[in-house]
Amino acid sequence: MINRYKHYKTLIFIVLLNVFSSILHYVHNVVYFDHYPEPDWLSPQLVDAFWFVMTPIGTYGLIVAVKSQMTKGRWWLYLYALMGLLSLLHYNVETDNIMTITMHSLIWFQAISAFWLIGYVTMYFKNKSKH
Template sequence: MMINTSRFRQTILLAVITLNLISTWLHYIDNALFLSRYPGPQWFTSVGVISTVIVMTPVGLLGYWFYTKRMFWLAYFLLALYSITSISSPAHYLFPMVAPMSLKMHSLIWLDGFMGLLLIVSLLWSSLVLKEWRSKIFTN
């Protein structure tokens, strides 16, 4: 029995993106609900936080769709753009804390940051190690 490696890689990437979406939505919803307890710039608003995740989610999903269509460079660009929503989460620590953050808040920040990093590593693996963008299209 042969394994379709292209389909297997798509499944792995989908799992990474799904975990990323979950962590981002959990963090951003918590951030919007408890905005005054999260350190950040004064211009952050709950509506802005939720709007960001609503706008960026389709960017990530579209990136995955382009990946499945073997349009790798466009997929890499959109998924890297989407990953900013996660890898930027630890930036909370660059701002002075107004109130002590809970363990939940710290956990959501680091989970989201880790998931964004995992997505970036997946993109680098695909583009630099596997060089999937060079592969020929074979369909069953």
């Protein structure tokens, strides 16, 4: 059992990094909601609620992957990473608000973490198929 976790330590780290980056971004987004570029229909409560939907998806994907069902777990992990990339939609909203360096940093920290998760899971399967 311990060996299984050792084998997945990089994946566990990347998923935890995604959770951490999303906490930082989502908390900042909720606290400074009026300063972020957001569509008119979005509210701090929806942003907050979305985090409580996406995080269990990532956690579930990690648990399934570690329990030696990486094929099934990868789709949940891809979904989780794609949900993390939604933070980039801040750049698609027209607004008069000027984003701070902190906002850009938190958005890109979350996005880069999500891209790393996608890349790691993809490379894991590419390497598995060669053996």
